Amino acid sequence: PQLLEEQERLIATLIEAHRKTYDASYSDFSQFRPPKRGDGSPECRNATNPFLMSLLNSDMDELPKASASGAEAAAGDELSMLPHLADLVSYSIQKVIGFAKMIPGFKELCTEDQISLLKASAIEIIILRSNESFTMEDNSWTCGSNEFKYQIGDVMQAGHKLELLEPLVKFQVNMKKLDLHEAEHVLLMAICLFSPDRPGVQDRCRVEEVQEHLTETLRAYIACRHPLSCKHMLYAKMVEKLTELRSLNEEHSKQYLQISQDAVNKEDLPPLLLEVFGNPTA
Numbered sequence: 001p002q003l004l005e006e007q008e009r010l011i012a013t014l015i016e017a018h019r020k021t022y023d024a025s026y027s028d029f030s031q032f033r034p035p036k037r038g039d040g041s042p043e044c045r046n047a048t049n050p051f052l053m054s055l056l057n058s059d060m061d062e063l064p065k066a067s068a069s070g071a072e073a074a075a076g077d078e079l080s081m082l083p084h085l086a087d088l089v090s091y092s093i094q095k096v097i098g099f100a101k102m103i104p105g106f107k108e109l110c111t112e113d114q115i116s117l118l119k120a121s122a123i124e125i126i127i128l129r130s131n132e133s134f135t136m137e138d139n140s141w142t143c144g145s146n147e148f149k150y151q152i153g154d155v156m157q158a159g160h161k162l163e164l165l166e167p168l169v170k171f172q173v174n175m176k177k178l179d180l181h182e183a184e185h186v187l188l189m190a191i192c193l194f195s196p197d198r199p200g201v202q203d204r205c206r207v208e209e210v211q212e213h214l215t216e217t218l219r220a221y222i223a224c225r226h227p228l229s230c231k232h233m234l235y236a237k238m239v240e241k242l243t244e245l246r247s248l249n250e251e252h253s254k255q256y257l258q259i260s261q262d263a264v265n266k267e268d269l270p271p272l273l274l275e276v277f278g279n280p281t282a
């Protein structure tokens with residue numbers, strides 16, 4: 001198969017849509033609530049035994065009053081990265097919406113279907129687009145300075161657990177190894193969005209039509225643009241990534257629900273996040 005002029009235009013449109021909505025200088029990150037990381041102090045490392053800690057560190061032989069102990073500071077420290085990462089993900093959702101609106105066929109769907117597709121795929125597209133900042137050097141998402149370098153431990157301080165983070169980092173590493181062209185990267189995000197089997201989608205046929213057009217364009221692109229030596233199975237590997245994203249999405253939903261219930265400060269979660277991922281208090 002060879003690339004038709006129309007398919008070339010589609011790819012150019014998607015690349016432009018992505019460039020307009022992905023700022024690779026990460027200059028907006030300083031507007032989020034600041035990241036708060038455990039300082040690595042003994043109090044912090046032993047945050048799980050504040051009473052033992054205070055008895056060992058003083059001549060007192062009585063338990064401190066609960067309110068005077070480190071218990072609250074420790075508990076408060078648990079979700080210390082939540083405000084920053086919640087702001088980052090909320091910001092990313094806004095960018096994903098901007099990207100979606102520029103994909104031919106999206107605006108022609110009814111608003112209800114647009115919402116269903118975005119709600120279901122937002123975290124998957126964020127995982128995909130975040131691969132751009134992911135580095136195999138130290139398995140982190142490096143978005144400029146050290147302040148905006150996110151490692152597994154940082155995401156754990158937002159309340160996530162290894163059941164998500166271990167497969168998530170593996171996913172990022174394997175994505176990185178695919179070494180996708182920009183055209184392939186943006187097509188994959190668009191294909192992910194136009195999944196007809198998402199909950200609540202009414203006009204499944206329209207969504208499927210657009211998705212098939214995108215996948216046909218991806219197949220044609222790989223066949224005629226990707227170097228012979230590395231295109232083997234590339235399309236199949238990319239489709240496999242969509243399956244892995246479904247399972248990451250499912251685990252993220254579970255952990256998000258737990259985090260949103262654990263969060264003492266409900267303001268930690270921006271309204272857009274609550275709307276897209278769910279609001280347990282609503």
Ligand code: 0VO
Pocket residue numbers: 082085086088089092123126127129130131132133134141143150155158159160252256259273277
């Ligand atoms: C976006 C990143 C994101 C996750 C799990 C890195 C969730 C975080 C928070 C996570 C895990 C919540 C609540 C972009 C970049 C980097 C730059 O490429 C650009 O859009 O963000 C990460 C997010 C690791 C890294 C949000 O779950 C509801 C705690 C998917």
